[in-house]
Amino acid sequence: MPQGCHIMETGVGYPSVFVVDAPQRNVPFVPPVSKGRKKWQHAQLLLWIFMLLMLIGLVVQGYFLLSFRKELTKAATQREAEAPTYEKIIQGERPPKEKPAAHLTLGALVNTAENGALLWEDRKGLAFHQGMGYRDGFLIFNQSGPYYIYSKLFLGDSSCLSASQMVIHKICKRTSQYPKEIVLLTNKILTCSLQNTSGWRRSSFLAGIVHLEENEEVFVTVSHKRMVRVGDDTQSYFGTFMI
The missing domain is CATH 2.60.120.40 (Jelly Rolls)
Incomplete structure (x- = not known):
């Protein structure tokens, strides 16, 4: 009896299990980004950074020019006030x-x-x-x-x-x-x-x-x-x- 049971257990074959995903609908298609487009995006980013740096430079230059003009005007006014007339x-x-x-x-x-x-x-x-x-x-x-x-x-x-x-x-x-x-x-x-x-x-x-x-x-x-x-x-x- 024990031997019969042993033969039955070893003789039975179990089927392989496969998991199959259900088909999905309405999935958007994302095309791959080309290398040329990536380069153009990088160039645009560098251009914006360059323009921002130029704008900052102009603002700084204008500030220094305005300060220098004020100093010249102050010195000229002081000199004119001290000069004899x-x-x-x-x-x-x-x-x-x-x-x-x-x-x-x-x-x-x-x-x-x-x-x-x-x-x-x-x-x-x-x-x-x-x-x-x-x-x-x-x-x-x-x-x-x-x-x-x-x-x-x-x-x-x-x-x-x-x-x-x-x-x-x-x-x-x-x-x-x-x-x-x-x-x-x-x-x-x-x-x-x-x-x-x-x-x-x-x-x-x-x-x-x-x-x-x-x-x-x-x-x-x-x-x-x-x-x-x-x-x-x-x-x-x-x-x-x-x-």
Whole structure:
């Protein structure tokens, strides 16, 4: 009996088991990505990175340029505020002592030297000179260099009954290198038009930058000194400063 059972167990054959998946429907088809498309995607990514870097560079460059411009403007403003001007000199503010400068005003009377140079007050009121000399209407320069030179004359005629005249206002230079006087700046003003039947008033202003050598002399002339009106120190003056 035990042997029969043994024979039955060993004699029975078992079938092989196969698992078969059920068929799936509506599965999307994903095509394989080609190598060329992958390269194009990589190139696009690099292009965007490059454009982003360029944009960042432009922003940084603009920031530095704006900062540099602000610094230049600040320095120029500070330098302009510290630099002497004829307005500051007229208001009584003198330039630094290390630079030659002068500001002369007309006195109570209008007088001229033998050569026609206007005579000025060089010490009283707003008048002064430093680092240069003054004699008989002439400013004498002791140091060579570029100078800002200016002159203002307050002119007028009380009646205007006569015909119009041409008033000529000049700043001239006298130098040992040339036998004649040299005109540096000039202004011509026609007096008394038809609208000025009761009187005529006008200011003549000259200003410019010139290079002057040591021992050269500068002075002011006017063709009709009787038309120069005397007032306070701010109406008629003559001056210079080294720049």
